[in-house]
Amino acid sequence: xxxxxxxxxxxxxxxxxxxxxxxxxxxxxxxxxxxxxxxxxxxxxxxxxxxxxxxxxxxxxxxxxxxxxxxxxxxxxxxxxxxxxxxxxxxxxxxxxxxxxxxxxxxxxxxxxxxxxxxxxxxxxxxxxxxxxxxxxxxxxxxxxxxxxxxxxxxxxxxxxxxxxxxxxxxxxxxxxxxxxxxxxxxxxxxxxxxxxxxxxxxxxxxxxxxxxxxxxxxxxxxxxxxxxxxxxxxxxxxxxxxxxxxxxxxxxxxxxxxxxxxxxxxxxxxxxxxxxxxxxxxxxxxxxxxxxxxxxxxxxxxxxxxxxxxxxxxxxxxxxxxxxxxxxxxxxxxxxxxxxxxxxxxxxxxxxxxxxxxxxxxxxxxxxxxxxxxxxxxxxxxxxxxxxxxxxxxxxxx
Amino acid sequence: xxxxxxxxxxxxxxxxxxxxxxxxxxxxxxxxxxxxxxxxxxxxxxxxxxxxxxxxxxxxxxxxxxxxxxxxxxxxxxxxxxxxxxxxxxxxxxxxxxxxxxxxxxxxxxxxxxxxxxxxxxxxxxxxxxxxxxxxxxxxxxxxxxxxxxxxxxxxxxxxxxxxxxxxxxxxxxxxxxxxxxxxxxxxxxxxxxxxxxxxxxxxxxxxxxxxxxxxxxxxxxxxxxxxxxxxxxxxxxxxxxxxxxxxxxxxxxxxxxxxxxxxxxxxxxxxxxxxxxxxxxxxxxxxxxxxxxxxxxxxxxxxxxxxxxxxxxxxxxxxxxxxxxxxxxxxxxxxxxxxxxxxxxxxxxxxxxxxxxxxxxxxxxxxxxxxxxx
Numbered sequence: 001x002x003x004x005x006x007x008x009x010x011x012x013x014x015x016x017x018x019x020x021x022x023x024x025x026x027x028x029x030x031x032x033x034x035x036x037x038x039x040x041x042x043x044x045x046x047x048x049x050x051x052x053x054x055x056x057x058x059x060x061x062x063x064x065x066x067x068x069x070x071x072x073x074x075x076x077x078x079x080x081x082x083x084x085x086x087x088x089x090x091x092x093x094x095x096x097x098x099x100x101x102x103x104x105x106x107x108x109x110x111x112x113x114x115x116x117x118x119x120x121x122x123x124x125x126x127x128x129x130x131x132x133x134x135x136x137x138x139x140x141x142x143x144x145x146x147x148x149x150x151x152x153x154x155x156x157x158x159x160x161x162x163x164x165x166x167x168x169x170x171x172x173x174x175x176x177x178x179x180x181x182x183x184x185x186x187x188x189x190x191x192x193x194x195x196x197x198x199x200x201x202x203x204x205x206x207x208x209x210x211x212x213x214x215x216x217x218x219x220x221x222x223x224x225x226x227x228x229x230x231x232x233x234x235x236x237x238x239x240x241x242x243x244x245x246x247x248x249x250x251x252x253x254x255x256x257x258x259x260x261x262x263x264x265x266x267x268x269x270x271x272x273x274x275x276x277x278x279x280x281x282x283x284x285x286x287x288x289x290x291x292x293x294x295x296x297x298x299x300x301x302x303x304x305x306x307x308x309x310x311x312x313x314x315x316x317x318x319x320x321x322x323x324x325x326x327x328x329x330x331x332x333x334x335x336x337x338x339x340x341x342x343x344x345x346x347x348x349x350x351x352x353x354x355x356x357x358x359x360x361x362x363x364x365x366x367x368x369x370x371x372x373x374x375x376x377x378x379x380x381x382x383x384x385x386x387x388x389x390x391x392x393x394x395x396x397x398x399x
Numbered sequence: 400x401x402x403x404x405x406x407x408x409x410x411x412x413x414x415x416x417x418x419x420x421x422x423x424x425x426x427x428x429x430x431x432x433x434x435x436x437x438x439x440x441x442x443x444x445x446x447x448x449x450x451x452x453x454x455x456x457x458x459x460x461x462x463x464x465x466x467x468x469x470x471x472x473x474x475x476x477x478x479x480x481x482x483x484x485x486x487x488x489x490x491x492x493x494x495x496x497x498x499x500x501x502x503x504x505x506x507x508x509x510x511x512x513x514x515x516x517x518x519x520x521x522x523x524x525x526x527x528x529x530x531x532x533x534x535x536x537x538x539x540x541x542x543x544x545x546x547x548x549x550x551x552x553x554x555x556x557x558x559x560x561x562x563x564x565x566x567x568x569x570x571x572x573x574x575x576x577x578x579x580x581x582x583x584x585x586x587x588x589x590x591x592x593x594x595x596x597x598x599x600x601x602x603x604x605x606x607x608x609x610x611x612x613x614x615x616x617x618x619x620x621x622x623x624x625x626x627x628x629x630x631x632x633x634x635x636x637x638x639x640x641x642x643x644x645x646x647x648x649x650x651x652x653x654x655x656x657x658x659x660x661x662x663x664x665x666x667x668x669x670x671x672x673x674x675x676x677x678x679x680x681x682x683x684x685x686x687x688x689x690x691x692x693x694x695x696x697x698x699x700x701x702x703x704x705x706x707x708x709x710x711x712x713x714x715x716x717x718x719x720x721x722x723x724x725x726x727x728x729x730x731x732x733x734x735x736x737x738x739x740x741x742x743x744x745x746x747x748x749x750x751x752x753x754x755x756x757x758x759x760x761x762x763x764x765x766x767x768x769x770x771x772x773x774x
Contacts, residue, residue: 028774030763048757054759055754057772190523192519212530262526263531334769376473380528391466393686393692394484394687395479397487399486
């Protein structure tokens, strides 16, 4: 059996055969005929997915048909009795601070004292209470009352680390595919320029971090400046880095800063979609005549000159997200089982957030000084008197 | 200079040429309350019309965040500054249009963008005016606020690009009001670029002449709406033909929204061009800004839009937005459906006023299949 046999109907120009098989074996599609769907689609006539209700109403069967929920008891469960949850103090619904992305003591259980919350202390694992190292604090259980949290501190605060760095999904991007196109990269954020007047730009658009304007000013960072963004030096940008190495140059994140009034103090944000720097892209940026951050051999095109947002983030292995004991629905079908199931028990430690230090690196304008739109007074915090009049709607008056 | 009547400013005004209204006027309504700035319109237009050399920077269609966004940068605030504060007396404009404010020897007051003004086409994206503070509560209008403004050429009744061209290369088609630049006649003086207050004429360095939004006329001639309308995933746009207020036809979708229901307003009517892209104003933006950008009827349009849910005709017409690639010349409600018709009166689309709810049997015995919410 070869691939060509496996996909015989594709080679015969009859993909409809496979599509009809999918339809016939899908609970939401069975009953449809592919050719009819196809002909209707050409005329703009849609078809509905045949879920129990349209629009889909999750929980409809549980509420109206009295079917069990997809849990061990079949009821909605608010208590976890498995040993891991007892040991980690998460048997009742509690809040845990992020393992890194918080100005407060990381990963503490935030709850009032409760007889049922009795997690194992670090000493049970041979660790000291004072051990807040990046690896060990992933599994550290300390209970802090909500009103006491604000008096705790992230250990890096003493080293000029100031910001919770979040890297969410851009609303118009899925993974990295949308920014494969120059025209989409151009619109991806405020630093696009199809002609790259500023040759420092890695491409026609580039990675950036949004900052609360007052925060940025306090750090001496202007709108549009290039800045260094550093995570915990224990393990970022990578374990065992040394400042003089090529690897560190490639991996340390340098990106644009944008003044963004929509962020609260203490929060910095980058979108997660943009391609990071590589050895080849850095080589290209430093040796290509046009300074494009493009690998001269493979044409890999980075959207960062150096590093990426992921230079400052890492995955965290939280025990209660990795257990083999919780009952859960199978990925397909209606059975409830226990133990490993993809997308349920697979470690959900995607690198998303951290606590960072921000350091000004280069002026926003390639010739020195402010980024042009800030200099001209169209930017938050830099408004000319006339631009403020415009913002307030003062150029017309009703009499 | 001739004297022409501009209904958007409620008075006569001076214009370089005498009044010559087309037999039909290309027009659109954009519902800003539904726009999410996905830029699908921008890319649809880009792919269709401006993918060549010298056109890289051009976006005949763009969506910008207001108030900090602008393509080209600060296109509107700079012109407002030059004009200075102006007054409306009710719905009559007491201030100066860009034609009336023209310096001696010029046909309009205009600003030539600098080359770098066209960079950062998405500058200001999502940026609010006013700092977000801890404990912020959402109230109406919002504080801080922003909204998305989709823009194309306004195919104006009194185009400033047309008035500004010293060679008469810009013309307005009498059959549909679409404004075009004669590519054979243009010599690239860029007076239209300077003259258009909306900055929707563009100079192409590789050909040495200027270009602009062509209103997708090859589609319009076949009874189809433009690419930016067809591709709008938020269904915020409708293209059709608009009459003047006194000639309004109530079952014409554009007349209905603009003249009958007072839901949609022109962009910067005070410039004096009688622009033909109309906007349902965002309901969450402070009124002074809305009146500055959409004119004195902004408060009324916001109130009408807030009450729109109780008017089945308005609901029906909004449901027809983005439901067909055909141009609808009329519409009506039949039962609980809205129906759109083309110029010859044939039905082109029919949509329900409310999304129907389907409840299926838990087990389809004939097909032997379970219908589940979670699969």
